[in-house]
Amino acid sequence: MVKRFTLCLLALLMLVSAVACTPTPAPPSEQDGPLDKPIDDIPREGLLISEQTAIVCASAYDEYVDRAVMLLQSAIKDATGISLPIIRDKEEAYPQEIVVGLCARVDTVSAPVTFDDEKLILAVENTAELYCFVRAFSDRVPELCEQDSEGGWHLYQDTVLPLAEMDTAYDTNVRVLTQNLRYANDADGNSVAERSLRFAALVEEYRPDIIGTQEATPLWTQYLTENFSDEYGMIGVFRDGTGHAGDEANYVLYRKDRFELVDSGTFWLTDEPDRVGKVEGALCNRICTWAWLRDVRTDKLLMIANTHLDHSNDAIRKAQIDALLGYLADDMKSYPVFMTGDFNALRTSEPYKTILGAGLYDGEKRAWLNDSDLNYTCHLYREHGDTIDYCFFSKQWTPMYARIVSDDYGGYVSDHYGVIVDFVRFES
DSSP, X not given: OHHHHHHHHHHHHHHHHHHHHSOOOOOXXXXXXXXXXXXXXXXXXXXXXXXXXXXXXXXXXXXXXXXXXXXXXXXHHHHHSOOOOEEETTXXXXXXXXXXXXXXXXXXXXXXXXXXXXXXXXXXXXHHHHHHHHHHHHHHHHHHEEEOXXXXXXXXXXXXXXXXXXXXXXXXXXXXXXXXXXXXXXXXTBOHHHHHHHHHHHHHHHOOSEEEEEOBOHHHHHHHHHHHTTTEEEEOOBTTSSOOTTOOBOXXXXXXXXXXXXXXXEEESSSSXXXXXXXXXXXXXXXXXXXXXXXXXXXXXXXXXXXXXXXXXXXXXXXXXXXXXXXHHHHHHHSOEEEEEEOOOOTTSHHHHHHHHTTOEEHHHHOSEEOOSSSOSBOTTSSOOBOOEEEEEOTTOEEEEEXXXXXXXXXXSOSBOEEEEEEEOOOO
């Protein structure tokens, strides 16, 4: 009996010992699979910035791309102390490259920012948009460039790729058109009825955000109201205050889906701007129509002023521009400004120089790219003429593109060619 009890006790002790020695199962891992090394040691993919890295762009010269690569080079040097060489796409490849724009290294665009092998690619088909993108990218370079434990500089994919979705100044560019409409019916297919259709074709093609018109008679007013009121708001009054058949307005048109009208008005270019009148010696009453517009994309205000100076002489025009600038002086200090019009003045004239002296600039003259086929605006239905139509701007804007619109729409739009300028506003 004692022997049997002893054997049972021994068996029980062996069972308890076996259970105690069995390892406790580990809780399931939160990882999808086993890791060979701690997560902090996983290498990040990206581009190494070193003496073996170059910035690459197309061999064909383009003002936008040229400015973009220089801006990027400067930003990287400021952030890392390394000055990367700028090479053309026909040159021998570097081990690592930052490719800017479409070129022999890359001929398609899938996204504004991509990585391909040892290349960081910044590519947008429109080169003006590309510059704006690279500029915004360059502003972020100080936070994008990271050093590893050995002091090497990198642009890592996980921080760079999300920038493909960032907003740039190009997203809120403003296209401005100034166009003298020519008040009269003219011969040889140049009646107002015929030319109004050509003007509509011009607007349809270029889709300006803001239009400054001159010589809009009641006939033109009816046409503009009937054909543009769905898309454009229209501001202005007749300069004689009567609306008779020969009366003229300088209308400002603005895209209603882009701008909200905050305030507007018209004044006469005299010492008594709130009364119909003209300076002594002027041939006509002359006016300026202005508006404050709020850009719904940026919630920022801008001013547009549109005028038509006298066709008498520069002394009269100088007096008129003095009156105009005096009236708008405070507003021009407070808001980014566009000033459009038929100024009846050459670039060598005192009225033109007075406008520049007031802190405005000539958009067509200052644009980075000028796509004009000729160098005059007032042609009087001939194959030559003078430049007297301008789109001026204040320093807050950068004119990226300009064109004297000499396009053929089955005939002339007017006895003046219009001037289009694309502006961007860089916050920095």
